[in-house]
């Protein structure tokens with residue numbers, strides 16, 4: 680499978696990039712092909728009013744690398760690993776702009792809106808977050824946002840790894856071992872079981888395969 684890592688901190692050797700790297704290593708270990716993209720190399724302009732900056736044929740005219748990133752790397756990927764520092768209890772501005780500008784390529788007046796929308800659907804997505812504060816509430820909002828935007832895009836949110844740190848590279852010292860969690864997410868990006876039941880969803884009373892009776896009781 681093809682995996683694209685989107686790293687969205689301006690600190691290339693910072694904590695979220697380290698977590699992204701760990702997730703990428705995990706995905707490679709599982710045999711997937713991984714590409715790495717720093718958003719700051721591709722996205723310079725904020726979303727504008729499309730009525731004033733869209734070309735007559737509907738194309739976006741903001742002249743940075745966003746379009747190539749979206750069409751050549753994001754759309755063809757089977758899975759995304761999205762890395763962000765926590766900024767003001769949300770995602771980084773660069774990552775928010777990445778999502779904001781996607782609108783120009785999926786709305787009714789975009790040149791190939793249906794094609795881009797179809798290409799965005801069905802991906803498996805893992806998120807890694809680096810932040811200073813460890814209390815659960817700090818990341819609740821941004822995790823809810825990822826849950827909703829992946830639901831909207833018909834993508835599967837496989838998991839979220841949160842690492843606590845502030846100085847560059849400090850997540851490596853987090854006793855909760857977020858780098859291992861991130862690597863595990865990358866490894867299981869396409870295998871992790873995601874369930875979202877309704878009351879009438881047919882299912883057995885077990886979630887995982889029954890243990891092998893031959894092995895029960897063996898050390």
Ligand SMILES: Cc1cc2nc3c(=O)[nH]c(=O)nc-3n(C[C@H](O)[C@H](O)[C@H](O)COP(=O)(O)O)c2cc1C
Nearest residue numbers: 688693694695764765766767768810811812844845
């Ligand atoms: C603009 C800005 C806003 C921040 N807001 C928060 C915050 O709301 N909560 C928090 O825990 N850490 C916050 N931090 C700290 C970063 O999340 C933390 O330093 C993180 O490790 C940075 O990741 P990076 O090295 O990938 O850039 C903020 C840092 C910056 C620069």
